[in-house]
Amino acid sequence: MKGIAITTAAVALGGGLGAMIRSASECAGAALGIASWGVVLIINVLGCVAMGFLFFWLESRLRRDGKGRLQYLHVRHALRGTRGIFEMDSTLPAPELARLHRQLALKSGFLMTGVLGGLTTFSTFGLDVVKLAEDGRTGMAILDIVLSLGLGIGGIVLGLEIGRRTSTRHTIQS
């Protein structure tokens, strides 16, 4: 329970920062004359790229318990150079494994669940879609949905690839 409480506090702190950055970005986008749905789309896609990168970066450095999601991916061959780093490391003593697990929970809680979770949003995106539909711009609303979904997944893949390329040297050396 103590671990969950600490992680929740880290998530809350990150969520507050993420929400503030998103709102500031919306203001900056409005000042530049970008449509509100476009600003949210850009924020969400950039957040997805960062999420993919951080996911790989944190998992490759701190995951040693063999329970990460990356090891189940069908594209493991694409993770060459870092392969095996996510698997159970039986050479590490239990206290070290526990320490790494706590670090992973705290850092991913603050950065991924908190900052990036608070930065990107589904409700505001949904409200934009509703607004576009109510304004009779149904095509634009559908485009917003398709772009958010496609570019969001593409952003994650891009972020993972950036993470893989920047992590390879670190992993080989470790």
Place this chain on the structure above:
Amino acid sequence: MARPRSACFHHVDGVDMVSTGRQVFSCHVGTMANVSIFELGLIMGGGAIGAAARYLITVCQSRLTTWPGWTGVLAANLLGCLIIGVAVGSGQAGPWTHAFLMAGLCGALTTMSALALDLTVLIWTAAWRQLAWCIGITFAGGIPLIFVGQVIGEALWGAAA
């Protein structure tokens, strides 16, 4: 003046603003200088509560149910859509509704990045049926829930606003 559907009125800097629930605070003039510290505080506070609630929802989902991991984020997204719909439908003006509830709490309770990460993992693990359910419920459930929330908000607070 007839109030358009899903519109909120608020009074900022001596000007009656009509927004569609997306102009969350006084940055309509295009400068951050008009966003007060109070509004930033509300956004941060709402964002902190929203993100913490999303995390706790996913913890409860993983510990109390045997459902797939993506259902935690799905539940948070659907709940956030309902709440933001109620907020818009209520027609309530002011920073507590726009900054705290909509931009802060609902914005951070819901997430696109974790959803996209879940979808990517489902694609890479070839879990096509789960992928279809995740996309279907998220989009075909979340967006209509905003409409439902608007109706609830109008019914509960719309007449008073």
